[in-house]
Amino acid sequence: MFERLRLDLPVLLPELPDEKDACVGRLVEELAGRQGVLDVHVIPMSGDDPARLCLHYDPDALSVSRIREIAEAAGARLTKRFGHLLLKTDGVRYATRARTVSMNLQRLPGVIEAVATVGGPVRVEFDRELTTETVIRQSLADQGLVVAEPSPPAAKPVSDDDHGHGHEDDHEHGHGGPFGENSELIFAIACGVLLAGGFTFSFMSGLPAWLPLALYLGAYATGGYFPLREAIDTLRAGRFEIDILMLVAAAGAAALDEWAEGALLLFLFSIGHALEHYAMGRARRAITALTDLAPPTAEVRRDGSVREVPIADLAIGETIVIRPNTRIPADGFVTWGSSSVDQAPVTGESVPVDKQPVDDIARAGLNPQGIRLDSIVFAGTINGPGALDVQVTRAAADSTLARLVRMVSEAETQKSPTQRFTDRFERIFVPVVLLGVGLLLLAWLVIDEPFAASFYRAMAVLVAASPCALAISTPSAVLSGIARAARGGVLVKGGGPLESLGRIAAIAFDKTGTLTEGKPRLTDVIAMTGVTEAELLTVAIAVEDLSDHPLAAAVVRDGRLRLANDAPSAKAEDLRSITGRGLAARIGSDDVFVGKAALFDEIDGPSLPPDLQAHVKGLEQQGRTTMVVRSGQRYLGVLGLMDTPRPNAAGVITQLRALGISRMIMISGDNKQVADAVAKQVGLDEAWGDLMPDGKVELIKQLRSQQDVAMVGDGVNDAPAMAHASVGIAMGAAGSDVALETADVALMGDELSRLPFVIGLSRQATRTIKQNLWISLGMVAVLVPATLFGLQLGAAVVFHEGSTLLVVANALRLLAYRDRSAKA
Template identity: 35%
Template sequence: MEAVLLVQIVQTLRRGEIGLDIVAALSMGSALAVGETLAAAVVALMYAGGQFLEAFAQARARRELRGLLGRVPRTATRLVGPTAETVLVEAIRPGDRLMIRRGDAVPVDGNVEAGEALLDQSSLTGEPLPVRIPKDGAAMSGSVNVGEAFVLGTRLPAAESTYAGIVRLVDQAEASKAPMSRLADRYSLGFLGLTLTFAGAAYALSQDVVRSVAVLVVATPCPLILAVPVALVAGVSRSAGLGVLVKGAAPLEALARIRSVVMDKTGTLTEGRPGLLEVRPEGSVTEAELLRLAASAEQGSTHPMAAAIVAAARERGLPLVAPIGISEVPGHGLCADVEGRTVCVGSRRFVAGCLNDRPGALRHDPEPASVEDVDVCVAIDGRIAGSLVMMDLVRPAAGALLTRLRALGIRRIVLATGDRRAVAEAVGSRLGLDAVKADLTPTAKVDAVKAARGDGPVMMVGDGVNDAPALAAADVGVAMGARGAAASSEVADVVLVGDDLARLADGMEIAIGARRLAVQSVVAGIGLSTTGMIAATFGYLPPLQGALLQEAIDVAVVMNALRAAMLKPASWR
């Protein structure tokens, strides 16, 4: 063991580093030199056992990451006309139709084309209950079908799917070394000097070299060597189990120290797509009838606003009919015949233009919507029947997330968006943000991140390609992985696998807990070791008993650090 340790030390010194293993080598070598062979054997056992415990702890802590890798599907059942064929996942192309049977893992991202899917997404998002995906709903690769078979229409090739991106992130996460571990190496020379000072004092007091050996034996700094990486890697693994992929121990430790947050708006704090906020009927028409006729007509359009209106009507269970005689001006509106009635849906200017040839038909403009809303007018049989208020809806979990972030020590939350100032300020006011910065270019978002550093380490949260520079500039970049751009996920330090914003606070809680356990283990371990060194200096702790004491300290701190693998955020308690 001594020879192996010396080889490791020489290799470390050649790289220009002074590791804490030098103290372990000194304690073993000096114990052997003075005939304390049993103490030397205990130190060797302690060192080898410590390395084993570290390997065991990290292997246990990475079980969620290994679980992800173990669920990679190799083949899939592709439907070609009336026949089914088994193909390699790599051969799947966008537009293919796949049969996903009970127990199958979804191999690529896609939409449910036939049937209804009941998917276990626990390995991706941490959601413990199966999620029901309706027809046309999105299914993430890596989730497992626990219901009846369904047909999946693929959207991406396997190499670009959510699951493939997760596997790449796992590889990055496992290759990281904790910053506190680097800090331990950086100050190892000082610790070595302190140990030699105690050893020299012991000899000066007693003229007994054995007493100095006892100091060296007790000083073996395994708590600092083992506890930090074990706790942080366990935290990385635990976060992955909750759907928060942290790319290694360094970002996890940084995540625990965040004091300022810069957030994008569209797709992050808001849904990133239009939604129906309110139905405003006029005259004798009811809300349900107004929405039903408008949605029936909008079935003839591919505009995102039209799709949102149709989706809102279907969510309310309204019976839609097929429109005929559709006349559309793309981006402005359309007119169609619905059940023998002429229905026009679109902007106020478009609807006014449609009614110009009917004097008195346009009685007045509908009530203006607020600055962040879009007002869609609806006319039926030549008269204004009401309006539909559309907006980019704030995520339901956004308010609760910001409250949790402040409870975790975040001092300042800033909205940074390229959207119009009026829209951004409306969202900022609604959520109680500390500052709003609008009309920003990607470069200006980077400047916003740098400016926020005055309040402490900064976390940037975004989802688009335009957010990628700011994510890279922040101390911790967080990407929304479900609908986010690939570029943002690549440069981010943390990726939220699902579309649940609350996972961000969960990840921060795990990071803070893991760092707390790491520091707790180090302080307790080094404190006990220092106490033992003092006792050995004054002759109260012989080499053998010192070695046994240090062994017990090492086991205790590693087991304490391993508790990070069992941390639970407040939302899961």
């Protein structure tokens, strides 16, 4: 015999980023080794329930209080010991620099994982027993990076303007030169000017012989300044990177008195790096521009008057005044007024959304997650012609917009499979190139040629074989794709989901709220003999009014419309949810059950009467969702509800087929007839009904064993199934904390039309990554033999750097990806 104990992971590990974090594995491993603990596993987040740790233990060996103490103590130790940082930095200009920074951090005692990104955040997990956040920040500063000041978890996300540029020396160090963020470009241009001058003067007579050489030396100094700094950092980290290969080649050209070719190499290499920095910065600016959407101040009602305050000073529950045609400063719900709001900056919706006040302000304040979408507003969106009063539901730092920016920043640190492959390839390839060049330097001992000729050929091969384009090919495409998605109201959590989404061939849709409106209507009320319709509706409304499920809201809303004003009322209490089956409550002394017909086969009491079974079957054959109502031992009747498909659902399915999705399936907890009816209306291949949450998980596992499959749902009831899909896609994530946290891809708006957009974008991003790999590796494959057979160093330099600029330009095309679904 064993007992189970389930504990909320966020309680055990308060700093936990998500349930996939390494600290969860450490907690499981530590607890699993305890005497009396038989099994430990994680239950993914589901609905409003957080992720949980489930412990199977022997009650004879451990009491429930003791096992709880052990788990909480282990969680506290892990939280105290292991820290997680996401630091905003300035000064990581390109991919090789990011790898060097990551390597230097990983060499620090106590750092478990460190990932730096181009121009952006650095993610670090560390052991507090061996190092501190101060040491990590100092390491970054020693590497020439400006790091944002520490801020509490709820602090405002750092924007590009908050990097501490007040100190001139920090500004220079962070950007790497005396001319600020343009230093690298200015140095590269200076190198080109000096190169051109030296080349021109070398053909002019009457000038001192030292003048061209002096200009070439100046070109070497300006063109080699940044590569040399990077090479020194790289060597200190014990790595050989591309910068080293370029410097060796330039030094070799100088040794052969080929100053012009060496200067040309440094010019093209430095201008390529400068443009790479610009390109990656442009992609990042497309993301960080979101931070500036929310206004810095808000007008708030306090002490009977309206005053302007910084948004950081807004408190949850306060009422702010939104004037016509202004940006909304905070998340909240409308308490007065009506207007249309342009939500495109957050959700990507192309048409403004009408907003109405909530029916019950007090109830909405207690349950913000249950508020209708037409009453919710988001920070950064734009109010239309009407004035609004809005009650704040989130602090500025926790607004949907702020969390979107923060999550996109975290996504940048998640490397895609292709990026991990190219990193591994470079680690092997660069030393092989150096070894090959070393052998070529000895060619004069084998073939009849002077050492200078062998040396020149070796330098040309060195340039040709340097994988500069490969280093930037994937990160530039991934960052551009994530930036374009964010601008279109879609959060893609890293290069992995972006690439996976580009490969999927099958999609599984949840029905309610995904393919359908999620706003079912009460269409049928069938009372049993001896029971009035009013009695049936009164009992059903009393129970369903305690639930926030969309079906419950439909019963309450439409049921009250059907009842007369003088209809009897009832008060239910002790609501209990029976997963996947229905609800139980108590009215007076009677136990009341409302749910599927299958529920009544699983609970005590009389079975469904034959005539009621016939009514249920008839409604289900018409595509209705049914709810049977029983009070005490007496069956009152059955309710029929219908959730209509979204108007654009059929069009979206057609677009997805055009994008190459070959198999589309609907999975639903409703009965098979309802699922079939909706699937037929929207044009799906197949439908599965009567699925409990664990049944959805098993079906997704089965589908995934056959091909890559995405799961599309609302991220609440579908969270376990989404977690087992190749890619989990949540709709309406702007209004749902659970959806925003659990999905791999989050459609911020409640718009199904965003799905073809993000799948089309991911397919284009996947194609771009492949194209960039072919360009970068293909150029190496062509240039190396060409240089071996006599291609000059100068020509190799031009082709080599040209391929780098080509892959960057190709990646930037993703920023201009056209959202064809907006017209659908």
